[in-house]
Amino acid sequence: MRFASLTQLSPEAACNRLVTVDTERKLKLVEWLALIALIDERRDYRAAGYSSMSAFCMGRLHLTLDRSLRLIQVARVARRYPMAFEFLADGRLGLTTLSELAPALRVGNASELLEAAAHKTKEGIRRLLVDRAWAACGVVAAPSSLEARSEEPVAEHSEGREGSLSDLIAPASPDTSSAGYAPAHTGMTRRGRITPSAGGEYDVRLSITEDERAVLRRAEDLLGHAVPSGDLAEIYARAMKAYVAQLEKERFGAKRSASVATAVTKSRTPTREMRGFVEDRDGGQCTFIGPDGHRCEETRGLECDHIVPWCKGGPTTPSNLRLLCPVHNQFEAERELGKEYMQGRRESAERERALDPQATKAAHADEQRPEAGAVATGERHDDVCDALRALGYNETQAQRGARESKPGASLEDDVKAALAVLSRKCRHRGELMAKRKE
Ligand SMILES: [Zn+2]
Secondary structure, three states: OOHHHHOOOOHHHHHHHHHHHHHHHHHHHHHHHHHHHHHHHHOHHHOOOOOOHHHHHHHHOOOOHHHHHHHHHHHHHHHHOOHHHHHHHOOOOOHHHHHHHHHHOOOOOHHHHHHHHOOOOHHHHHHHHHHOOHHHHOOOOOOOOOHHHHHOOOHHHOOHHHHOHHHHHOOOOHHHHHOOOOOOOOOOOOOOEEEEOHHHOEEEEOOOOHHHHHHHHHHHHHOOOOOOOOOHHHHHHHHHHHHHHHHHHHHHOOOOOHHHHHOOEOOOOOOHHHHHHHHHHOOOOOOOEOOOOOEOOOOOOOEEEEOOOHHHOOOEOHHHEEEEOHHHHHHHHHHHHOHHHHHHHHHHHHHHHHHOHHHHHHHHHHHHOOOOOOOOOHHHHHHHHHHHHHOOOOHHHHHHHHOOOOOOOOHHHHHHHHHHHHHHHHHHHHHHHHHHHO
16 A cells, blocks of 8 residues: 555545545454454463463564553453453444453443443543442552453463563553552552663662661661762662572572583482572573474573473483473473363362362472472382372372382382372361361
8 A cells, every 4th residue: 555546535535445444443453352362361372482471462563561461451351241342343442441441340330331431532431430439449540450350260371470460560551650540559569660771771769668778778888898989779789699699599509510410310309409500501591482483581480390291200300301481381281291181280289278278288398398209210100100090099199199109119118108198188188078067
């Protein structure tokens, strides 16, 4: 389409053409949102190498974080209340106005509220919500926050960064704060903000308590000779360097021996040293790579994953370990072990937690301790699982029982140990259920 060819249109034809193009644009918008809702719901972004829908929108669609979050919010609302798509298609609502309305929509009011909001401006919708006393529910206080998410049935795919409400609200749009609403960080657990500034530097803005101020003053005093100017940026940089070094030491051990690259541990959990080696080798970033070569950029909450799964006999060695973010760890586990199996494991863990949070906590701590969950080999693990399944235990129970295997023990002893634990758990659960009934 050339601009010059449009200039040939008569005034009437130009107006008609604009209306046609606008109708097409709205239909395209609906398709665009429906695709966002679909990819978000099925978590298709994982296979493409992204840890969240917002990361995908930023990486592949080149949208800003704020716009991505708004779009995802609107897409989720439209998925939940499909009639919203009709309002978008015929222009009764736009992206901005639907986003404004989104936090107030509920199953019982969606249809009526959408009708009432039709053709209204952003301000008009705010007025509508205030008049209807939505303000009392705190909805208008933060119109662009994604508070409605907590009510949406999407919790299962809100892992990683996207799942953190503070992360969602932190990059609030400028118009939210300038419109005189409550500060975007209301209710955030995270304080402070980092924004890029001129010269490739960053502005760090923090509010600190009286006690924290006293600690900072103490640092200024102790650094009196090294940083006589009391330059806060330099003190901050020195403090962070020292703190990161301390955290790394705590997490990965003081120093790494040359043999760590070829080390083997009989436990499922890698040693601190091994984990440090993998962390260094993988550059502290999720190693999942999508089909187009995009490597997941997640650097938080990384987990050491067995490339050949532990339950399939994969050893705990640096060459069989890789860093994965929680989203891709789960994605790979589903690919390797099946979605149903993973779902079953999650459900049984949830049931256990609901029945007895304390016992589950203790069992989990056991799992983390290298020697407690140690199995001699993957083969033995499978043998114990087979034996337990033959005795009528389900897959989850078999896996749990097989964790009791001890290096060097006979198969019979391992099965006995598993049976002892499983029957104890069953008794314990029975007692709890009986107590609940009383
Ligand atoms: Zn990842």
